[in-house]
Amino acid sequence: MTRSVAVIVGSLAKDSINRKLAHGLAKLAPASLKFDFVDMDMPLYNLDLETSTPPPAWTALREKVKAADAVLFVTPEYNRSMSGTMKNAIDVASRPWGKNVLDKKPAAAISASVGAMGGFGANHHLRQSVSVLNVAMMPSPEAFIHVTPTFFAADGSVADEKAAPYLKKIMEAFAAWIEQQLK
């Protein structure tokens, strides 16, 4: 069965390695998964803006996540935690109170960094934050991806010979996790 996956990438950078990785993951994933990227350019969460007409980008994020069968988080690491861009998106998705669109969503969290630890700290802080939101996070296999200069091919696909089969396995496990959660 086809499953839709909302992709939340915690970076606004034009050449974001996390966005590149997310597109690479989409290419490696089983054909049953259809990926829809969230536009991350949105105002910081501010209760004062939580009116009957919230910022359009907040509404777009909420609608995309709500409509999706699952969510794929791909996050950079900023100072051993997730980026502010990622945390903001999670905050926006979690409100208004009682309308948390992440509730019960099957999800996977993948981090990528130019650092050797592959954003381990970011990945685990993200898992902690979404746990209170009742996200059905895939516990394993885990992916903390160390992006080296030769990691991506010119067309943006994952060129790293060790990483590509592993990432394919992760996406297969994610597809199976989604089916298990939606049963």
Ligand SMILES: Cc1cc2nc3c(=O)[nH]c(=O)nc-3n(C[C@H](O)[C@H](O)[C@H](O)COP(=O)(O)O)c2cc1C
């Ligand atoms: C404010 C800031 C803090 C960072 N802190 C970390 C860190 O704690 N660990 C790490 O591995 N990389 C850190 N980096 C490097 C990022 O991993 C790197 O810039 C990466 O390319 C960001 O992801 P993106 O290209 O998807 O935006 C930091 C970068 C910035 C700008």
